[in-house]
Amino acid sequence: MTPRSPVTAVLWETWRLTRVEAAWKLAGGIAGGLAVLALSAAFAPADDPRRHEGFMDMGAAIAMTILALLHVGSWQSLAKLNGSRAGFPLYLHFWRPVRTAVIVGLPLASVTAMSAVIYLVSALVLRVASGYAFPLLPVAAWIAGVTAVFVAAAWSTRDKTLPVLVTMIAFAFAWTTVVERLTAVELPDGFDWPPRLWPTLFDFPRSDYAWLTLVAVAAVAVTVAGVSRQRRGDAWIDVASAPRDGFWDRLVNVFRVPCPTSSATRAQLWLDLKTNGVPVLTIGVATALVILLVSTVANPIDAAINAHPDVSCPIGECFYVRPWPNILTPFALFAMLCLGGNAFDIRRRQGRAQMSAFEATHAHGTAQLAALKVLARSACVLAAVIAIGVSGWLSVPLLGDAVFIQMWGVPVSSQLAAINGAIAALTGYEQISLVIVAVVGLVTWVAALAVFGALLTRHSRRVILAASSLLLGGVALALLAGAESRGILSTPVFDAIVTAVRWMFLAAMALATVYVCRSGFAERVLTVGYASGAVAMTAAFAAAWLTVLQLAGVRLPGMSAIDAVTILSPALLPLLVSVLAPWSLSRIRHT
Amino acid sequence: MGQIVDVNDLSRSFGGKRALDGVSFRATAGQVYGLVGANGAGKTTLLKHLLGLLRATTGSVRVFGLDPVRDPVGVLSRIGYLSEERELPEWMRVDELMDFTRAFHPTWDASYARELLESFALDPSKKVKELSKGMRAQAGLIAAVAHRPALLILDEPSSGLDAMVRRDILDAIVRTVADDGRMVIFSSHLLDEVERMSDHVTMLHAGRVTLSGALDEVREGYQRTRVRFADHFDQPPVLDAALALEGGGRLWSAVHNEPLDRFQHAVSALGGEVFESRHATLEEIFLARAGRSRQPVEAA
Numbered sequence: 030m031t032p033r034s035p036v037t038a039v040l041w042e043t044w045r046l047t048r049v050e051a052a053w054k055l056a057g058g059i060a061g062g063l064a065v066l067a068l069s070a071a072f073a074p075a076d077d078p079r080r081h082e083g084f085m086d087m088g089a090a091i092a093m094t095i096l097a098l099l100h101v102g103s104w105q106s107l108a109k110l111n112g113s114r115a116g117f118p119l120y121l122h123f124w125r126p127v128r129t130a131v132i133v134g135l136p137l138a139s140v141t142a143m144s145a146v147i148y149l150v151s152a153l154v155l156r157v158a159s160g161y162a163f164p165l166l167p168v169a170a171w172i173a174g175v176t177a178v179f180v181a182a183a184w185s186t187r188d189k190t191l192p193v194l195v196t197m198i199a200f201a202f203a204w205t206t207v208v209e210r211l212t213a214v215e216l217p218d219g220f221d222w223p224p225r226l227w228p229t230l231f232d233f234p235r236s237d238y239a240w241l242t243l244v245a246v247a248a249v250a251v252t253v254a255g256v257s258r259q260r261r262g263d264a265w266i267d268v269a270s271a272p273r274d275g276f277w278d279r280l281v282n283v284f285r286v287p288c289p290t291s292s293a294t295r296a297q298l299w300l301d302l303k304t305n306g307v308p309v310l311t312i313g314v315a316t317a318l319v320i321l322l323v324s325t326v327a328n329p330i331d332a333a334i335n336a337h338p339d340v341s342c343p344i345g346e347c348f349y350v351r352p353w354p355n356i357l358t359p360f361a362l363f364a365m366l367c368l369g370g371n372a373f374d375i376r377r378r379q380g381r382a383q384m385s386a387f388e389a390t391h392a393h394g395t396a397q398l399a400a401l402k403v404l405a406r407s408a409c410v411l412a413a414v415i416a417i418g419v420s421g422w423l424s425v426p427l428l429g430d431a432v433f434i435q436m437w438g439v440p441v442s443s444q445l446a447a448i449n450g451a452i453a454a455l456t457g458y459e460q461i462s463l464v465i466v467a468v469v470g471l472v473t474w475v476a477a478l479a480v481f482g483a484l485l486t487r488h489s490r491r492v493i494l495a496a497s498s499l500l501l502g503g504v505a506l507a508l509l510a511g512a513e514s515r516g517i518l519s520t521p522v523f524d525a526i527v528t529a530v531r532w533m534f535l536a537a538m539a540l541a542t543v544y545v546c547r548s549g550f551a552e553r554v555l556t557v558g559y560a561s562g563a564v565a566m567t568a569a570f571a572a573a574w575l576t577v578l579q580l581a582g583v584r585l586p587g588m589s590a591i592d593a594v595t596i597l598s599p600a601l602l603p604l605l606v607s608v609l610a611p612w613s614l615s616r617i618r619h620t
Numbered sequence: 621m622g623q624i625v626d627v628n629d630l631s632r633s634f635g636g637k638r639a640l641d642g643v644s645f646r647a648t649a650g651q652v653y654g655l656v657g658a659n660g661a662g663k664t665t666l667l668k669h670l671l672g673l674l675r676a677t678t679g680s681v682r683v684f685g686l687d688p689v690r691d692p693v694g695v696l697s698r699i700g701y702l703s704e705e706r707e708l709p710e711w712m713r714v715d716e717l718m719d720f721t722r723a724f725h726p727t728w729d730a731s732y733a734r735e736l737l738e739s740f741a742l743d744p745s746k747k748v749k750e751l752s753k754g755m756r757a758q759a760g761l762i763a764a765v766a767h768r769p770a771l772l773i774l775d776e777p778s779s780g781l782d783a784m785v786r787r788d789i790l791d792a793i794v795r796t797v798a799d800d801g802r803m804v805i806f807s808s809h810l811l812d813e814v815e816r817m818s819d820h821v822t823m824l825h826a827g828r829v830t831l832s833g834a835l836d837e838v839r840e841g842y843q844r845t846r847v848r849f850a851d852h853f854d855q856p857p858v859l860d861a862a863l864a865l866e867g868g869g870r871l872w873s874a875v876h877n878e879p880l881d882r883f884q885h886a887v888s889a890l891g892g893e894v895f896e897s898r899h900a901t902l903e904e905i906f907l908a909r910a911g912r913s914r915q916p917v918e919a920a
Contacts, residue, residue: 288719296723304709386707390671392697392724553690619675619689 035127043139050106051143054099058151060500062092064507066159071510089161089224096151100144100172103183109377116187117256129257134249137180145173161224164231174241175203181248185255297401306409309368313413316361317420320354324424327351351432358421365413372406372479373614375486382486384617396559396611407472465573469603476606483613528591535598542605545612554615563607571600623648624771624803630679639665641827654818655807661824663807667775700764704775706756708748714759715744725767733766754785774806811903823909830909842900847872849892861886864908875900875908
């Protein structure tokens, strides 16, 4: 295509930059939604129509949530142009003879419209496939409005804290408003927004659309003004005259520990802890403190609100603050696990992803470098997870049982003693096994994310192809499960397919381990010392895994061969990931 | 003197583009090697192979007799490197950068680092992100040279720097080279800089080595000769002995590496005569070699 005007050129560039992400969002939404719907159909109890309907309704609600959540946050394909830093990512346009309104407005409008269209198409496909009335225009309008705010927050300032705050506030506002609308009617014995009521529940008032339009226009105006400052250099001057670090940079410098000069390993560990570990740990500890603080003040605040004469609650007492620690804790744990990614510190800028040449040219063995990076990040993620877990645990008695019964129908608070008792009843070896499984599992997770990032950087097409194949395979299996539950596919045939797939998976895992070990030693990426450590860690994990299986009541002797091998296969994961980590780091260190 | 770098028949492609094409390059200790070439000629690609940042797909690379990909510790512990992008951790303070680099090199010369910091007037408490481009290059250079590496690799060391900083950097390099047995390989598109600093020059064009040798020998081997023809030429005359011709009408200047008597003979055959000859500058040689590849008809 030959763009004939600045407008078409900017639109064309935006399309070129975002089309892959758009395709992923579209495919991910449709595939994820279909998979959830197929799984619901497969596992819904056929003999109980009421439970069957509830199961299917829940599946449809999850599918719709997936479609909406895909659009939370800014567009990563644009954000990575400036290494996900705050500010306008298409800054190369600053030197072009085009008005700021054009270089800002067109990409912003494009991604906003694209988000809405992706949702519309996905919802339409799920609507046709499932027969459920997935809402179209109302949710698409909300997604467009929220996307405009997210993008505006990310582009309009070089400050890193402000976009995070605006995004959180916008998301919280959108979420609570939608939830308030959808749960306005309390339905007994069921969740509050079943698909049969969607046409009514999602029939938002026209004032919503007016507000959304106003918000979108304001977002464009704010972004144009903010980017104009960046383009004029005002933002740069601010930075130059009074250097202000970004949020992450501030966290990097939280603890001023001098760099050890006694050994290269200590110095590298210092670097990794400063850049990768301490920021994660600081976020984790801060979140843990927030959870505890909110838990402490939740009861008095809720009591005060409920006592107010103007407040009427259909269920006796309402829960305004008390649910938040329960919602925040699992989200925070998940966020910490996500922050465990990119342990190899791969940088992205203007479409290029690479390891820092500064680190790549220091005299470190690749295996040692990979181990240091993964262990430093894992240690800090683990500490952050423990902090949040302890905080969540301590908050349970502070919140009281009522909120847990309201949310999940379970009096968690009164079960704490039972949980404590169960743990105390374990032998020391069993307790140590649980700890080993948790710790090695987390290290394996961090290493696996690092490996995925490195391989995606070096062999992006092959990795995307493999991931797509796995995703499609999963969807196909889910559809086959649905077909089997409805009697379209005979059970023996389905079982044979599943068994074959499981054998293939296990064989692939074993072969990959052997291949990477062989290749790693041949290239001298793996050292005997490193491999010994990996084997020792895997052996410890395997022994602990067996103990945990026994604790869970799993009896291997009575199982079929495939079931036994499948249930034991996680024991191989630490070894596979351990050898893959230096191997994949070598691929980006020596391209 | 021992051979430190041995690159043999190295080729490398990125996508469909051939970045290096059968490059062979050898370098011995105690010398300064200048790599010259136009943008995209393959200078940085060659340097990255020496550092092990790129894997040799065809051919071989040996530095200190080792493969830099298979033995990064053995190679990188004896190398100092300044990248073209001056890639340094932005959050680090200058003194932290020095401490961090020092941990990797037992041979770190703290007094030399301090001396360089003072001569560059760098504030050790400043963060890398607060440094100007020139100061960042200076900080990177100190980190690269203060452990007195056996091999110093500088990728476009003076790119984007002002004359004063450029002179400081060149001085530092000269000081490093002054130590016996050390070697510098640097790439540059500033030919006067290469001419001033190098003992050897290697010219790359479109991924190929078009010229390599001791600078003095190279300069002596090429001459710029002025020629007067009896006839008027609108286009450059066909003169096989010349690498490049410029001028017009009856007066032309040729860069050639033929002995002068053979060149004179070729000119006489076209009815011309040589009336002035001198050694060619590196820039003239570079333009002639690069121009020959770009415009074979004209050169022929």
